[in-house]
Amino acid sequence: MQTALALLEQRAHAGTWSLDISTGKLWWSEGVHRICGTDPKSYSPQLKRALGMFDSASRLVLQNAVDEATPDHKDFGVRVRLHRRDGESVSIFAAARPIFRDGILTSLSGVLYDLDAIARERSAALESEERFKMLFRDSPSGLILASINKQIILVNPALCSLLCFEEAELLQKTTTAITHPDDLDKTEDAVRRLWTGQVNNLSFEKRYLRSDGRPVWTRVSLSLLRDAERRPIHYIGQCLDISESKEREDELFEAKELAQITLSSIADGVIRTDKNGIVTLCNDAALRMLGYDSSAILGRPFWDVIVLHKPRGEDLLDDPVTEALNxxxxxKIPAFARLRTASGNMRPIFDSTAPVRSSSSEIVGAVFVFQDAADNLQMAERLTYQATHDALTGLPNRQAAEEQIKRVITLAKTAPGLCEHFLFYMDLDHFKVINDTCGHPAGDQVLREVSELIAERLRESDFLARFGGDEFVLILSSVSQESAAALARRLTEEISRYRFVSSSRSYSLSISIGIAQLGVAEEDVQDVLAQADTACYASKRSGRGTYQFFAFDDVLISETHVDLGWFQRIRRALSPESAPDSERLELYFQAIVDGDGKQLGSEALIRFITNEHKVISPQEFLPTAERMGLMGSLDRWVCKHAMHILALMEADPAVSNQIGGFISVNVSATTLSTPSFCEDLLLMLNARPTLGGRLRIEITESERGRWGADELQLLQRLRKVGVFVILDDFGSGYNSFHFLKLLQVDGLKLDKTVVNGLRIGPIDRNLAAAAIAIAKELQIIVTAEGVEDEETMQRLVALGVDHFQGYFFDRPHILRR
Known part of the structure; x- marks a missing residue:
């Protein structure tokens, strides 16, 4: 009984008490002790101590209530404040009944209620109810509350949206009415198992019916709601739309079926293993290429079945499946690795081996995919041959020759002094006469016949290549200088006796040979080629049809050696590893102005700075650079440093004030028509998009370049990112108007020879006037260079020139930092 009373008091936040008036004995229940914060085991309630828990106002209220209740034997109840033992003040309701015997008040008994606790419990209950409603309403999953007879009691917006019903419509229905007929039995079974207590909750898949009758797949999770006595009263269901996952299941099944069909029909061999490397799958293509039946492969370790060899030789390759699993x-194994078949034959293949992972990223196996590469290997060998051989003569080409020269130089350096090696650079004399007179087919025939004639006089170890046009190179290994000279004499004699007959006319040829020794100094391929080429030129100067060894003390060769010296100096200056105090390249700038003399931009002009700080003009080293094939490297250097200055202009107004709004750079037509140069420049411009509109490129019209459709397209790509393209030195050559027609440019620059000739005669004036008239028609800018005085300036203004450049306005200078 006491336990039941304590439980009741605890739930009600109440406690009972009684006071014996005659003895003053006070009794508290556990509930009163809990309200007062006292321990019933250690605290004995006494009237005086108990009254001390109330403040004076509360004691007065209690006294008045007792006084008023006593005469009329009335119950009373008052609201007072009580101070707990822990110091907390709580609001309580004290109710009491006076007990009389023979008209005398003998005792009081009553109840204390903790009003604060009751208020907190009510607030928590309301909050919990509100939280449930909010969670129910705002849940992204569909929620449904139904009674035991399946009547829908409550639904949330997510379920209404899922089933396309209004809430009021669903509240008029039962769960049976919105369940797909084929899923009614499993739904009934699920509810029964819940209601009978077999399970506390469960989840299953079912189809609901939308308002238009269309089914929708859901995963339903059911739970029971119980009353205070734990009796089931309702069940609640959470509904997740799994339509997409069901569709994916169907797609996955179809994909699996498709994969099986694909594996059976594709030409690639596919072998799959488990995590231990045991073969679990092998498609038909793999079986055909291996020459096995599936029974001979499935269930066996991969490395027992698949034996791989390197592309050349008998060396075995490591097992790629084991490596992928580990x-x-x-x-990837090397291209054209060879696979040993059941018959022992070697089949070249391409392959790819990759680990197979589970959804948890655990390696569960590997897949080995391979292709028969026999046709590819033949094609690669053909392409390799074509890449290294001349199509006309069948001889090795320039690329192959340079590689062979490199090998011989390396050989000579590893065994210096043991033997000598020589390079012949051979140029046919008078070949152009035959080519121009008899036509290119006749020229081709001459080249074939001459190459055969030379090859017949050589040893098997000698290396003959067509270097281009009517030029051949010959590499002699392990011969003396005397033997090399003897062979050169025989070749010049044999070629001099050769005759080509066309249209009853006989043509003779001769051959000039330059000879350089390989491996005698720290020279690379280009060095020795330049030496042999120089010697060949010397033989031509001495009368053609002869040979010449390269020697530094030869006058002509000495002159050419100057070119080689410049070649080395320029290469060192271009090297990023050159020392800071060594010879270097530097950009000078000259202003480009408008008709009022206001600076618009600057042209970047390259200069060579010696160790003695002497400034060398480009006229002294650019011709050598062009002859030696360095113009592309110089053009790249200029563009790279110009881009750097353009970037500084954006960050530093002082630099921008010196340069103006743009930098114009000279790029040779040959370089600009090279796709790799344009692609590299576009990469730089794309990295700094704001710089494109500040860069101008000047193309020298006297240079030919390779202006095919692809090169013209690259030029237009530069213009699309904002780069201005200017046709430079206009009027200095014969092709000015041809190039103006061929290239879509943004401007032209009159050559200084035309500008200087304005005062001399009508030809230059008319040429300038015609160019300016065409430019105006094309709406492109005309710039005049080489303007050195006021009179020339005024003549150009009168003709309609837009921009001006020359000593009259500014002398080239370095950028002042």
């Missing part, structure tokens, strides 16, 4: 990364 490392967890895709493995």
């Amino acid at each position: 490392t967890g990364i895709a493995i």
Whole structure:
């Protein structure tokens, strides 16, 4: 009984008490002790101590209530404040009944209610109810509350949206009415198992019916709601739309079926293993290429079945499946690795091996995919041959020759002094006469016949290549200088006796040979080619049809050696590893102005700075650079440094004030028509998009370049990113108007020879006037260079020139930092 009373008091936040008036004995229940914060085991309630828990106002209220209740034997109840033992003040309701015997008040008994606790419990209950309603309403999953007879009691917006019903419509229905007929039995079974207590909750898949009758797949999770006595009263269901996952299941099934069909029909061999490397799958293509039946492969270790050899030789390759399983990364074996078939034959293949992972990223196997590469290998060998051989003569080409020269130089350096090696650079004399007179087919025939004639006089170890046009190179290994000279004499004699007959006319040829020794100094391929080429030129100067060894003390060769010296100096200056105090390249700038003399931009002009700080003009080293094939490197250097200055202009107004709004750079037509140069320049411009509109490129019209459709397209790509393209030195050559017609440019620059000739005669004036008239028609800018006085300036203004450049306005200068 006491336990039931304590439980009741605890739930009601109440406690009972009684006071014996005659003895003053006070009794508290556990509930009163809990309200007062006292321990019933250690605290004995006494009237005086109990009254001390109330403040004076509360004691007065209690006294008045007792006084008023006593005469009329009335119950009373008052609201007072009580100070708990822990110091907390709580609001309580004290109710009491006076007990009389023979008209005398003998005792009081009553109840204390903790009003604060009751208020907190009510607030928590309201909050919990509100939280449930909010969670129910705002849940992204569909929620439904139904009674035991399946009547829908409550639904949330997500369920209404899922089933396309209004809330009021659903509240008029039962769960049976919105369940797909085929899913009624499993739904009934699920509810029964819940209601009978077999399970506390469960989840299953079912189809609901939308308002238009269309089914929708859901995953339903059911739970029971119980009353205070734990009796089931309702059940609640959470409904997740799994239509997409059901569709994916169907797609996955179809994909699996498709994969099986694909594996059976594709030409690639596919072998799959488990995590231990045991073969679990092998498609038909793999079986055909291996020459096995599936029974001979499935269930066996991969390395027992698949034996791989390197592309050349008998060396075995490591097992790629084991490596993929151990490392967890895709493995590629060398192209054209050879696969040993059941018959022992070697089949070249391409392959890819990758680990297979589970959804938890655990490696569960590997897949080995391979292709028969026999046709590809033949094609690669053909392409390799074509890449290294001349199509006309069948001889090795320039690329192959340079590689062979490199090998011989390396050989000579590893065994210096043991033997000598020589390079012949051979140029046919008078070949152009035959080519121009008899036509290119006749020229081709001459080249074939001459190459055969030379080859017949050589040893098997000698290396003959067509270097281009009517030029051949010959590499002699392990011969003396006397033997090399003897061979050169025989070749010049044989070629001099050769005759080509066309249209009853006989043509003779001769051959000039330049000879350089390989491996005698720290020279690379280009060095020795330049030496042999120089010697060949010397033989032509001495009468053609002869040979010449390269020697530094030869006058002509000495002159050419100057070119080689410049070649080395320029290469060192271009090298990023050159020392800071060594010879270097530097950009000077000259202003480009408008008709009022206001600076618009600057042209970047390259200069060579010696160790003695002497400034060398480009006229002294650019011709050598052009002859030696360095113009592309110089053009790249200029563009790279110009881009750097353009970037400084954006960050530093002082630099921008010196340069103006743009930098104009000279790029040779040959370089600009090279796709790799344009692509590299576009990469730089794309990295700094704001710089494109500040860069101008000047093309020298006297240079030919390779202006095919692809090169013209690259030029237009530069213009699209804002680069101005200017046709430079206009009027200095014969092709000015041809190039103006061929190239879509943004401007032209009159050559200084035309500008200087304005005062001399009508030809230059008319040429300038015609160019300016065409430019105005094309709406492009005309710039005049080489303006050195006021009179020339005024003549150009009168003709309609837009921009001006020359000593009259500014002398080239370095950028002042």
